Amino acid sequence: MAGLEDLYREIILDHYRSPRNRGELVVPPAHKTEGFNPLCGDEVSVYLDIDEATQTVRDIKISGQGCSISQASTSMMSDAVKGQSVAEARRLIRAFKALMSIHESKLEGEGDGADLAADLDGVRLGDLEALQGVVKFPVRIKCATLAWNTLQQGLDEINT
Amino acid sequence: MAGLEDLYREIILDHYRSPRNRGELVVPPAHKTEGFNPLCGDEVSVYLDIDEATQTVRDIKISGQGCSISQASTSMMSDAVKGQSVAEARRLIRAFKALMSIHESKLEGEGDGADLAADLDGVRLGDLEALQGVVKFPVRIKCATLAWNTLQQGLDEINT
Amino acid sequence: MALDVARLKAEFPLLEREINGNPIVYLDSASTSQKPFAVLDAMDHAYRHHYANVHRGVYEIAELATAEFEKARRKVATFIGASDWRELVFVRNATEAINLVAYTWARANLGAGDAIVLTHMEHHANVVPWQMLANERGVELRWIPMTPEFTLDLSDLDTLLDGAKLLCVSAMSNVLGTINPVRELVAAAHAHGALALIDACQYIPHIATNVAEWDADFVAFSAHKLCGPSGIGALWARLELLEAMPPFLGGGEMIRDVRLDYFTTNDVPWKFEAGTPAIVEAIGFGAAIDYLESIGMAEIRDHEIKLTEYALDALDNEFGDRLKIYGPADIAIRGGAISFLFDGIHAHDVTQVLDQDGVCVRAGHHCAKPLMRQLGVPATSRASFYMYNDEHDVDCLVKALIRAEQFFAL
Amino acid sequence: MALDVARLKAEFPLLEREINGNPIVYLDSASTSQKPFAVLDAMDHAYRHHYANVHRGVYEIAELATAEFEKARRKVATFIGASDWRELVFVRNATEAINLVAYTWARANLGAGDAIVLTHMEHHANVVPWQMLANERGVELRWIPMTPEFTLDLSDLDTLLDGAKLLCVSAMSNVLGTINPVRELVAAAHAHGALALIDACQYIPHIATNVAEWDADFVAFSAHKLCGPSGIGALWARLELLEAMPPFLGGGEMIRDVRLDYFTTNDVPWKFEAGTPAIVEAIGFGAAIDYLESIGMAEIRDHEIKLTEYALDALDNEFGDRLKIYGPADIAIRGGAISFLFDGIHAHDVTQVLDQDGVCVRAGHHCAKPLMRQLGVPATSRASFYMYNDEHDVDCLVKALIRAEQFFAL
Ligand SMILES: Cc1ncc(COP(=O)(O)O)c(C=O)c1O
């Protein structure tokens, strides 16, 4: 059995206590996407300001409520993608979900996750790796991925 | 455990092999009512010719298919009510159903059937009492009562 | 007489389990209850001794299975004060019971311009079926709001019920623990010509219930919350209503006759029980009723009142205003479900710490998102009691909460 | 390799039972099958060790319950050759599975002027839901008739499918034992732009099934016929269909968000699983799949072919034309359900005599009244086999039938 310290690393609690990029952006020009965790009731809104010409994330703001894991993951996500190209943001999404899914996929029986490992290759997750402990608490994986799924949905909505 | 002989008395097999009052009556003036045993698929049609003036069962005919119990019960029923007053027919219905229900009601939890015993008082069932063995085979009670329920429905339909 | 909880605990095999080296402290009975040996044994016996399909076989084990199945129906019907066992329809759970009413009675009787009255404290099971109907038919949904004391605000009840066809209300809130005044609400509904559907999921397991005294029209509940198995629940409805309602699911058992061009329906309750039912689950449901009766519903309620009082006091003494309780303070109008939040700590995080100590409580929206929005929170933690909980369980909860508060202290 | 039936029999506790002093001879598996220790133990273990509500709890036993529940879903999905576990929806039984399709996909897609093609050998579960839809929406029902050899008469299939939106067909008849050419029928339906729903209730327990090879759109079946518990079954459907279909029952679990004025739905398959599911039953379903796989579906089919052949021969040798068999003679296109009638003796009476000798067979219309009318009889007796039956069981059947024939001899 994993201990609480595996889940709640110091850096996670730090992001939880001092979340980065909290707030809202004016819509439009910004784009707003809402995400729900149907299990616990957490909700997150991701505001994206994409520079069409350069295809970069000019600004990102986050609002909503959630547990320490979902708040910290959201905060780290916003830090990680702000200023990045959309392509890089998508790479990060894939990498982070791979980090979570290798284990989640075991829970849900989708194979051993070998294919997912490829998504992690060569991507530097930095702080985000602190969230790796979450995979030992399967129910909490959805807390950690909520913001990322919402970001992905937002990028998809803007592109299409 | 009750033996087969409790269920299949000789008189029952006799009525089964030589059913009385088989056939149909012309509708109208006669009245036709169909009955179903949803469990086993047995169907019976009761044709009634009621003399309005005297309120008696002038004629009765039976068609349909069924097991020995349902066929014998139908045959005995037709013998018992033919020529009788409607009031007497209704008394017989109540008495026969009481004979069956005292036990069926135990199965279905409707008390001890003491109230039903009153319906049996002073009614002479004759041959019909041979069907008493059926109550030891709860599933077959519906076979025995099918014709009677159909007769009752027929009388109700004619009166209303 | 006070319950001998130590003896009761020993009758629930799961409560002997350890979690992370700690004896389990199961405080999530409002979500689902644990099962006593008596229920598990009854089901096992049925599978080993007289398992067969019901209402179909002539042979002996089929007769036994049918008799046991129907006996269970009578037990459940009697337990809730139904005057006729035919008023008791077996379904999968309370959710299906409510949907059954929405698909049959409501779709046969309600249309555009009609109104249904709900409350802000309903479980999704008593919200979403009516929203589906509203979307499909243009039926209006009206809402009874909540007071700051977490009770229903009935001041506009007459206006809300004016012209309404149905009132849907929970007898006890699964989040707040609030016990609603069912008899009064039913009477008000009837006075306005509306029927009343009672979601009694949280009530029947804990408080002696008499549907005839309630004068209700429809009552929904689940076996798994009253020591019975998963996979079965019940809809009780007045006989005339059941008889007039169109069928719900089509198939075997619910028919009288089927031809290529039409079918006719069986008598109630079988008319609403298409296909092979949850046979052994029904038998387990009956065994659970026997078990509850052997303890006594009045004793269970008494015990839970005392335990809830003890818990509310203990939480208040230890945490004061740092821990907010969402639910009535008055023990007379609440059950043993206690929702709470630490200021600044999310329910999910608190509950995770509690799990480390073997204390099982629920965190989340408790399938009552409209209520959570009224409360202004995304989630609460909820501890809930049953006859097998005691003061020691409450003490463990408090101790674990102390640890959680410390862990997340800024 | 031949099955070691003596060993298998010992794995089913009910088969040790005596009836009227005779060892039980259970020949009603087409109605419902008996359960091996492995399944009963898995359910008992779940209740004692990790029983909690699923998809809701943060605490350990809730995580375990959820993991076991979802693992069972994957087992069932894999067992029938589904490419994705999300395509597997848990329901109460095959009947609910078919009604789910009728209430959601069909009501969203069919209206007056549309046609559904059925067959004369369907079980009520695959007839009545479509009659209800036909009554409500003016959808036309068309029927594939039967040949004198008890197979489907496909000579007018193209005409029947012309303009149809859905074909509903049983993979194996529960009365005749007939195995229908599912792959060919699905292809014909698709060629006419219709979807195909397969009632695989009688097929999946006995013959290795691959829904992808069938290329079917919807497949319905029940756990209780394949050594699993009562109270659970499954609908398999193609992912795109499930995703596009409106929800069925509303309530907890099936939502993503609920506000006073609207709700949004959860991902499939949970979108179709409102309320607390049959948790432990799902785990038992999974254990039944493990059990079947441990024996081998090919071995089960082989065994049943041999046993059915033995039975057909034995009945013919003993009774010749006095006993009429309703079902194909060709063993390649039939399963182990044998319907029969003595000339002049009603099925109910025969079956009653058999019960005296401990031989359990079914008598009645087998929930297929339209078919019985085609056969021109109100009822048949039906003996049906599973992996735990052997030649001795058949011999007992024949002996009991001899006694029945004598008893009712004129
Ligand atoms: C062919 C067929 N379809 C459907 C059903 C209905 O199954 P259930 O009663 O489990 O819903 C059965 C079994 O009774 C069957 O044999």
Ligand SMILES: Cc1ncc(COP(=O)(O)O)c(C=O)c1O
């Ligand atoms: C008040 C209330 N209503 C309805 C339900 C739904 O019950 P089930 O999930 O058993 O259908 C619940 C339990 O979750 C409840 O607490």
